[in-house]
Amino acid sequence: MNGRLALLFHIASKHLLVRRRQTLVAVSGVAVGVGFFLAVSALMVGSQADFVKTLIDAAPHIIVYDELRSPPPQPGVRSFPGGAVALRGYKVRNEVRGIRDWPAIVRTIDAIPGAIGSPSLSGAVTLRMGGRDEPLGVIGIDPTIETRVSTIADKLRKGHLSDLEQVQGGVIIGEEMAMRLGLGMGDVVGATSAGGATRSLRIVGLVKKGQIQLGQTSGYMLLREAQSLLNRPYIINRIGIHLADPYSAEEVAHRLETRYSYKAESWHERSADFLGLLVTRNAIMYTVVSAILLVASFGIYTAVSNSVADKRRDIAILRSMGFSQGDLQLVFVMEGLALAFTGILVGWMLGFLLMNILGSLDFPIGGENQKFPIDRSFRQYLIAAASSLLAGVVASWLPARKSARVDPVDILRGAA
Amino acid sequence: MSAILTAEQLSRVLPVDPPVTLVDNADLTIETGCFTAIVGPSGCGKSSLLYLLGLIDRPTGGRLLLEGEELTSLSGDERARIRLEHFGFVFQFHFLLPEFNALENVMLPIRRLGRLDKAGAEARARQLLGNMGLGDKAEKSPDKLSGGERQRVAIARALANDPQIILGDEPTGNLDSANSARVVDLFRQLAHEQGRAVVCVTHDLAIADVADVRVTMLDGRITDVRHQT
Ligand SMILES: Nc1ncnc2c1ncn2[C@@H]1O[C@H](COP(=O)(O)OP(=O)(O)OP(=O)(O)O)[C@@H](O)[C@H]1O
Numbered sequence: 287m288n289g290r291l292a293l294l295f296h297i298a299s300k301h302l303l304v305r306r307r308q309t310l311v312a313v314s315g316v317a318v319g320v321g322f323f324l325a326v327s328a329l330m331v332g333s334q335a336d337f338v339k340t341l342i343d344a345a346p347h348i349i350v351y352d353e354l355r356s357p358p359p360q361p362g363v364r365s366f367p368g369g370a371v372a373l374r375g376y377k378v379r380n381e382v383r384g385i386r387d388w389p390a391i392v393r394t395i396d397a398i399p400g401a402i403g404s405p406s407l408s409g410a411v412t413l414r415m416g417g418r419d420e421p422l423g424v425i426g427i428d429p430t431i432e433t434r435v436s437t438i439a440d441k442l443r444k445g446h447l448s449d450l451e452q453v454q455g456g457v458i459i460g461e462e463m464a465m466r467l468g469l470g471m472g473d474v475v476g477a478t479s480a481g482g483a484t485r486s487l488r489i490v491g492l493v494k495k496g497q498i499q500l501g502q503t504s505g506y507m508l509l510r511e512a513q514s515l516l517n518r519p520y521i522i523n524r525i526g527i528h529l530a531d532p533y534s535a536e537e538v539a540h541r542l543e544t545r546y547s548y549k550a551e552s553w554h555e556r557s558a559d560f561l562g563l564l565v566t567r568n569a570i571m572y573t574v575v576s577a578i579l580l581v582a583s584f585g586i587y588t589a590v591s592n593s594v595a596d597k598r599r600d601i602a603i604l605r606s607m608g609f610s611q612g613d614l615q616l617v618f619v620m621e622g623l624a625l626a627f628t629g630i631l632v633g634w635m636l637g638f639l640l641m642n643i644l645g646s647l648d649f650p651i652g653g654e655n656q657k658f659p660i661d662r663s664f665r666q667y668l669i670a671a672a673s674s675l676l677a678g679v680v681a682s683w684l685p686a687r688k689s690a691r692v693d694p695v696d697i698l699r700g701a702a
Numbered sequence: 703m704s705a706i707l708t709a710e711q712l713s714r715v716l717p718v719d720p721p722v723t724l725v726d727n728a729d730l731t732i733e734t735g736c737f738t739a740i741v742g743p744s745g746c747g748k749s750s751l752l753y754l755l756g757l758i759d760r761p762t763g764g765r766l767l768l769e770g771e772e773l774t775s776l777s778g779d780e781r782a783r784i785r786l787e788h789f790g791f792v793f794q795f796h797f798l799l800p801e802f803n804a805l806e807n808v809m810l811p812i813r814r815l816g817r818l819d820k821a822g823a824e825a826r827a828r829q830l831l832g833n834m835g836l837g838d839k840a841e842k843s844p845d846k847l848s849g850g851e852r853q854r855v856a857i858a859r860a861l862a863n864d865p866q867i868i869l870g871d872e873p874t875g876n877l878d879s880a881n882s883a884r885v886v887d888l889f890r891q892l893a894h895e896q897g898r899a900v901v902c903v904t905h906d907l908a909i910a911d912v913a914d915v916r917v918t919m920l921d922g923r924i925t926d927v928r929h930q931t
């Protein structure tokens with residue numbers, strides 16, 4: 287059986303070597319297709335990974351809010367589940383805003399391997415400075431935990447997150463707001479909460495401008511101090527979660543939400559619009575790539591088709607000798623596969639070269655020299671190989687079938 | 703001498719409009735150790751009959767038996783297998799594959815049969831070429847050989863799997879008289895000394911005269927079967 291395949295491949299390779307130019311054209315077709323697929327997909331996948339990383343890292347992977355997507359069932363309904371009782375007009379119990387039982391939630395989160403939950407309290411205060419008012423959304427955090435959950439520590443122009451713990455009444459605000467209020471590092475500013483409490487805060491850090499996710503009207507304080515300023519002791523209303531695997535965010539968020547019923551928003555949900563954009567981008571890429579591979583398979587089709595047409599005499603001779611129709615079909619399929627394989631190997635080298643060229647290019651954005659994000663994972667090579675091989679099988683099998691229709695009698699009689 | 707291949711009322715009609723009868727109810731017995739010649743005017747259906755006997759074409763009527771076994775209903779693959787094992791063909795044109803040298807051409811059927819490994823196949827092919835007086839031409843490609851040499855390579859290839867039946871369609875048609883005589887001697891030797899069945903379509907009455915059996919055809923029918931001594 288192996289001897290048979292080796293023999294058939296021997297015949298196929300002879301056919302290809304005799305028709306050098308056609309072989310070269312077909313191989314280059316596949317090689318160019320595979321090479322450019324690799325270059326394009328390395329860029330697309332690379333930039334996508336880059337983009338998604340920015341999206342993921344901009345904020346905690348999951349944020350649990352003190353909101354409910356649907357109101358909780360009232361005690362009366364809970365007592366008679368599925369009962370033929372409809373309760374109307376009952377007095378809805380007013381609940382204090384904030385996440386109840388949050389230490390239990392944080393413990394659940396911390397029990398997930400590699401996950402950290404950072405509780406925080408946000409609320410509105412007004413900063414007052416020499417007759418000027420600026421609304422500020424304060425976020426009370428625990429600096430040691432928060433640095434592990436979000437990237438705000440990297441976004442500071444001046445100061446450190448840990449300074450919040452050193453300085454009584456320390457606050458970190460956006461540099462633009464600081465400018466508007468005429469404040470600098472170490473300056474003291476008065477803050478009034480909605481409840482009327484007033485306190486002096488000292489600027490211990492400034493957030494760089496241009497950070498979309500943080501906003502210029504937010505400020506960071508120590509959780510404990512925010513709770514007392516907002517007059518909501520022991521209360522938190524947000525839990526930021528950092529996961530070891532950001533791609534499990536959707537599932538973890540769903541689990542938390544079913545268990546605790548507080549709204550848990552994953553980065554997937556937060557960035558649904560961006561992710562939708564990526565789907566479109568991928569659809570475009572794979573359409574272009576399929577077109578390239580289709581063109582490449584035309585080369586194989588033509589080569590095998592011509593080979594069958596040229597070798598009608600050889601087909602008749604081999605058949606008279608005792609080769610079967612299946613043998614000859616296999617010879618021509620092998621020709622197509624050999625073309626595809628060679629094309630893939632050359633295409634891999636071409637793609638590797640193109641990636642290196644693209645990866646070495648510099649281009650300036652915002653004054654900084656940047657490089658193209660290139661994804662060099664082997665997966666792309668495998669996808670390119672698998673799809674060209676599939677295209678090659680179809681493109682060679684279609685004309686190879688025609689070899690079975692060659693009637694040796696017609697050829698032998700015609701030549702004799 | 704024993705019957706190896708038997709045709710009973712064998713017919714081949716081309717399904718064109720109007721239908722063309724190539725072979726018309728042919729009855730024929732081919733015997734081992736016997737050199738059979740088929741003669742007749744051009745277009746009488748000699749080649750057509752030979753293709754039917756050699757399982758290259760399928761009959762539209764009648765039966766064909768190899769050692770008493772019915773062949774008419776076999777699948778394409780089974781017929782290919784029988785051609786490979788039991789039949790050797792020699793045509794008017796040498797029909798060597800141009801991409802392969804003489805040795806590789808002879809090795810093709812041996813390797814396809816797969817009873818010998820590659821080295822064994824090569825040894826056998828060399829021996830066959832040696833028997834044909836072509837021991838020193840084994841590595842030559844067909845276009846570097848003379849017409850007579852090519853035809854002898856083709857005969858070596860026909861004998862590659864040691865077939866019981868050798869079929870020739872005007873195998874000497876393109877050869878000069880010396881080469882022609884050599885091929886005829888070889889065919890008679892294959893029949894008489896090695897006990898094979900040799901069937902040869904020919905225009906050459908000198909060949910027909912030396913055959914053991916002379917089959918005459920006219921308009922697709924076998925009109926005469928004469929045993930000669
Ligand atoms: N496809 C076809 N359509 C119509 N007629 C055909 C076809 N093929 C063969 N024939 C006819 O069938 C007859 C038998 O052909 P065949 O080749 O068997 O003759 P032959 O005896 O071998 O002739 P020759 O001695 O010239 O080789 C011929 O008259 C030929 O014209």
Ligand SMILES: [Mg+2]
Binds near residue numbers: 750
């Ligand atoms: Mg003929």
